[in-house]
Amino acid sequence: MDQRKIEQVVNKVLAVLADTTTADLAKDKIPVGVSxxxxxxxxxxxxxxxxxxxxxxxxxxxxxxxxxxxxxxxxxxxxxxxxxxxxxxxxxxxxxxxxxxxxxxxxxxxxxxxxxxxxxxxxxxxxxxxxxxxxxxxxxxxxxARHVHMQTEEASHFGLKDGDRVKLASDGERGCIFSNVLLRVGPDFRREFHIDTDEANAAGLNNGDLVTLQQ
Known part of the structure; x- marks a missing residue:
């Protein structure tokens, strides 16, 4: 593959990543991480x-x-x-x-x-x-205590900052609202909702399940 074709492929990949980042930023879904x-x-x-x-x-x-x-x-x-x-x-x-x-x-x-x-x-x-x-x-x-990790730009998109308390909603047979959730914001953080095994079992949640940020 010549240099020109390599550059075209790289540009396409970067464009896809940019679109994905924009799309993800607009979502209010947060993956669960059971501790x-x-x-x-x-x-x-x-x-x-x-x-x-x-x-x-x-x-x-x-x-x-x-x-x-x-x-x-x-x-x-x-x-x-x-x-x-x-x-x-x-x-x-x-x-x-x-x-x-x-x-x-x-x-x-x-x-x-x-x-x-x-x-x-x-x-x-x-x-x-x-x-x-x-x-x-x-x-x-x-x-x-249950908490959410979120990247700085993402938090700003939602009008949130480090130390805020938010609400998250889960779906399913045991769907519930998690209130008083501490928000931890940092430039290298990846979006994730941390709960312990008791909370996860009570809500019927597993690693990778999604909860919704309540605005």
């Missing part, structure tokens, strides 16, 4: 649990840029029960945080409050066991 129980760790806690100098290894990329599910898992030990095989998510963070469902909290015997990610003051702690050691978190166990 199972998981843990975020500091680099120091990674070493405590998996060994000196240890670094997380990637199992698969998540939808949000730079985030991934690690191959590594840990065991959570609460006052009443144990949860094994809890996935570690990367990259490492400045503060360790455990995100579980309300059902998980009953099993563990931990009264995890519904909180926005990172707001862990006054939350309960838990013991975490890895293959090379164990740690006890003084706090950081939460039921993550």
């Amino acid at each position: 199972n129980r998981h843990i975020h760790l500091t680099s120091g806690h990674v070493e405590c649990l998996f060994g000196p100098g240890y670094q997380l290894t990637k199992a698969k990329d998540l939808k949000q840029v730079g985030e991934f599910a690690a191959n590594e898992t840990v065991t959570l030990v609460g006052p009443k029960g144990v949860l094994r095989g809890v996935r570690v998510l990367g990259p490492v963070r400045r503060q360790s945080q455990v995100e579980i469902s309300r059902t998980d909290s009953f099993l563990l015997g931990v009264k995890a409050p519904v909180r926005d990610s990172g707001k862990t003051a006054g939350t309960p702690g838990i013991s975490v066991v890895g293959p090379a050691g164990a740690i006890t978190l003084e706090n950081g166990v939460i039921c993550a």
Whole structure:
């Protein structure tokens, strides 16, 4: 294929992408991402649990840029029960945080409050066991509040900004309205509605299902 034909093909592809972006921007549909129980760790806690100098290894990329599910898992030990095989998510963070469902909290015997990610003051702690050691978190166990990730330009299109609270509607036999949904806006964010397994099951939603932004 000569250079002229290559340029024609590239231009056609770029045109299609531009049309798709415009069309997607006009839509008020948001794909669902169901968050199972998981843990975020500091680099120091990674070493405590998996060994000196240890670094997380990637199992698969998540939808949000730079985030991934690690191959590594840990065991959570609460006052009443144990949860094994809890996935570690990367990259490492400045503060360790455990995100579980309300059902998980009953099993563990931990009264995890519904909180926005990172707001862990006054939350309960838990013991975490890895293959090379164990740690006890003084706090950081939460039921993550439902939230939406959205790219800056998309949010602007809808007249929204970071920190706004929105409503989302789901269809189907268990269709419902999700209110008080935190909006997280950033230049690299990809549109996605994050809920935990309890909320997803109650609404009959699965990964990739679509909900509608209520304007």
